[in-house]
Amino acid sequence: MDSAVAAGKFPHGWHRTFYTLWLGAFITGMGYSMTMPFISLFINELGSFSHFQLNFYSGLAFAVTFISQAIVSPFWGSLADRKGRKLMCMRASGVMACTIFITGLSQSVWMIIAMRTLQGIFSGYINNATALMAGETPHSRSGWVMAAMSTAGVAGNLVGPLLGGLLSGAFGYRIPFFITGLLMLSVFLATWLLTVEHFRPIKKAAMKPLGEIIHELSNPRLIFVMFLTTMIVTASTMSIDPIISLYVRSLMHNRGNVAFVAGIVAATPGLGTLIAASKVGHTMDQVGPERILRIGLAVAFVLFIPMTFTHSPWSLAFWRFLLGLANAALMPAAQTVLTLDVPAEAFGRIFSLNQSFQAGGAVLGSLLGSLISGLSSYQMVFAVTGLTLLINLVLVLAVRTPKTAE
Structure with a gap:
């Protein structure tokens, strides 16, 4: 560095x-x-x-x-x-x-x-x-x-x-x-x-194997859970995105300008994330990324409950906007944990491995959303997605570092 x-x-x-x-x-x-x-x-x-x-x-x-x-x-x-x-x-x-x-x-x-x-x-x-x-x-x-x-x-x-x-x-x-x-x-x-x-370029012969670097870390399980977090958070997004317009159409009973309303509902999480990202980032630097990640996962799980039972596209848009605020604490927090806990000479391999988990989450989420909505209902996609985030929260709590375990 x-x-x-x-x-x-x-x-x-x-x-x-x-x-x-x-x-x-x-x-x-x-x-x-x-x-x-x-x-x-x-x-x-x-x-x-x-x-x-x-x-x-x-x-x-x-x-x-x-x-x-x-x-x-x-x-x-x-x-x-x-x-x-x-x-x-x-x-x-x-x-x-x-x-x-x-x-x-x-x-x-x-x-x-x-x-x-x-x-x-x-x-x-x-x-x-x-x-x-x-x-x-x-x-x-x-x-x-x-x-x-x-x-x-x-x-x-x-x-x-x-x-x-x-x-x-x-x-x-x-x-x-x-x-x-x-x-x-x-x-x-x-x-x-x-x-x-x-x-500073590193010769191939001088590079430590990634497994050895991770083994030398104070909490290697935390790094693996961050990879899983990246996959689960990506899957939670990709499971919803492909069916959101169909869900909105069902809520509107196929009446009115479905495409326009679906576009608004689809865009609200991104708007929430944009609004919250800077504040969340500064707070992360003050209290630590692990705590922010735990709070973000907990809030995201809770927000999926009303989204599962909503009967109005506008209330769905509201809850998804709040979800966007919570999402600002998820991927950035996981990436910050990787940044702070891994030596700089391994950043390329760590972030690329993280990208592999992200890509896997995109495929998994798309297949999961299509399968669940086909076999059950659109509402069930939201319920299962919320449950995966709860499981993610449990994993993060299980491997938290001692300094944040207070």
Whole structure:
């Protein structure tokens, strides 16, 4: 770690690097949400598909990115610890610029699936940008920085669907892919020219095995539970997102402007997270990330109870807004625990392994939400999701460090 960071000071060029990476993460999140909601409609234009085929190909195009990401991320993490996280950010943004742009040129569904697979293999901008900032930030400010970095993707996910919908409606489904590809190219150039990483390369032979590093930690079980937390929190989001519009339609009895109301209900958690993130981050630096994580999980579990029994889309929107406030304490807190408890020379591998769990959570959540809603009801998805967060809270309580066990 840089001497300035070790001394509790921001190193030279820190603020420019932070703003550049925050904007890069914002564009990455925006580009994803600007294209993915319309992937099934794009696929539908490429051939004559049955209802089953369209749903199968759409699900496959969604899942292959996360599956390939989960498999390959540990390799990129090891490379990041030897070559630096800036290089990994450039690798991710550069390849994503190409694959997303080429997706817009697709003439068959298999070309889309192939590009989505490559995108998953080479993705990881937000993950590596977060790891880079973790290594550049004094521990006394880690909570705020991790919370701020998390808002970048959230803000992008709020803007993306609106922009993607406008562009798709006006110019067709290919245009958002072309624009996202060009934006990712600008992210590549900005990351290359404007960011500074104080990184000392480590030879492969000199690197400690990750298992040995984790074994030497004071509380290695805590690190594993943070990985599980990342997976469970991601799964809790992905289990709800695919069925939220259908749930809203059932609450409205298929009357009125369902799409508009569903859009509001879908966006409210992101709005809540944006509002709370900065305050939660500062509080995390004062009281510690583990305590914030426990409170966030407890509140999130409680909020899923009224969401399960609500009969109005507007009350659902209200409870989901409060859930967004609680969500501001979940992923950033887990990432901050990893930042504070793991040596800087292992950040790349740790954060990439964390990304594998995140990708696994995305696949697990999507399958879980579809399966439960198909076999039971939409309400049951909310009930099971709340229960998984309660289990997560129990695990976090079981492995808390002695200093926070008071």
